[in-house]
Amino acid sequence: MAPTLTVPRNADELEDMLGDTSNIAKIAETPDTFKNFILDYAKGQARSDASIEAQIKEETQRQFAEILKNEQIDGINRLNLAPSWDNGGPAARSKYYNRKAAGAGLDKQFGNWADYLVATWAGSNTQEAFAARSEIKKIQNAFGSSVPSDGGFLIPESLRSELLSVPMEKGLVRSRARVVPMETLMVPYPTVDSTSNATSVHGGVTGYWTEEGGTLTDSAPQFGRIELLAKKLTLYSEIPNELFQDSLISLEQFMSVSYPEALLWFEDNAFIDGTGVGQPLGFLNAPAAVSVTKEAGQPATTIVWENIVKAYSRMLPSSLGNAVWIAHIDTLPQLLTMALSVGTGGSAVWVGDGGGEGAPPVRILGRPVIFTEKVSSVGTAGDINFVDLGYYLIGDRQAMQMSTSTEFKFGNDKTAMRVIERVDGTPWIKSAITPRKGSNTLSPFVKVATRA
Structure with a gap:
């Protein structure tokens, strides 16, 4: 025992x-x-x-979860721990995915660009391709006038959101602007008609000091509205038919890399200096934008420290923590060699990276500098700008279409392909704001005027 x-x-x-x-x-x-x-x-x-x-x-x-995940046990219906199209959505949706978008109904049928391109390519004459096209058109027609027909096929929402993921993350304007989903071709967006803070704020809100028991004085803001009207941006390419027939991997890469970069390029161009006629109104052309004039005797095509300081001083004080400098890459040599005049002498102005990593200059007066080739060249208005893009609205229609033609370039054995996006962009405020005290108007869009 x-x-x-x-x-x-x-x-x-x-x-x-x-x-x-x-x-x-x-x-x-x-x-x-x-x-x-x-x-x-x-x-x-x-x-x-x-x-x-x-x-x-x-x-x-x-341990029990691992057993359920990896072992099929009789009498137990396992949860699908590896989500797929069968349970209502893609395994890794883009964060820009909108389940209410018109193309969301096509997600279960087309899980990748290869399947979608095979189905919609004009050279596909199989029964499966015809059935797929019919399904696309059925969903597209169900949305009626809200998805206008351009002779193309509606792109599944999972692929559309994937296509936009590059511009949303890397785009100069889109990644910093206020993006408004558009469920129809025109969306009104509210704005406060604010032009002066001299006696009121937010377009008419006034505060009064009132005695105990005294009569309250009414005040109310003057609301306005901005109409976002989706405008058509078309991307066009001519692709050898062999790619559709023999190399869908190359085409998938093209659709997931080259087209997003193209969208990024042309969207930014319009959001920066678009005319507003048949295209977005760029922030450089905003009625609310203010220009800082050149210094007396300033040589042509130059940038001096005073230009920078005065541009900074015209920013809305509430936007100083959000604003960024957007400058043409040609301005780099002059920004790095700026000097502050002190009497008959002077000293260099250090434009550095603020302690971070990256090619200098990254910051001016504590705010990031973004270099690009999309703004005006050095010496002309808009070559260096100080902007808060939170005051820029982008209307995103969230319904793309794609169409192909094997006939247009038949003699070259190529397929003409186009993708249509509908988008709009406009500044959120309509005029610069007069401060409570002081004579210089303030704005979220400040640019240095031409130095000719």
């Missing part, structure tokens, strides 16, 4: 017990006595320490 042992209640009792060699002999007398002693001590500790019990539960649940 195995010896009876008193199980220790804590570490101190365990230490005292093991200090007696006779107890060790009893514990290790057989494999079963040793195993039972360890289990009894562990159970006692778990009962007296809630944290140990919680750890045991957590580990038990983790």
